[in-house]
């Protein structure tokens with residue numbers, strides 16, 4: 001399952017694996033440019049800096 005969220009109205013859209021990102025928001029009709037995938041962790045991904053065991057403790 002993949003999860004997308006509409007950046008316009010906040011609607012979350014779940015689609016099965018293998019199904020492409022919806023072309024528009026089913027709730028407000030915003031274009032796919034406003035729809036972002038949200039099930040892959042925080043935006044920006046990894047920040048680098050090596051594995052956790054090499055980081056200095058806080």
Ligand SMILES: [Zn+2]
Nearest residue numbers: 006009025028
């Ligand atoms: Zn929407």
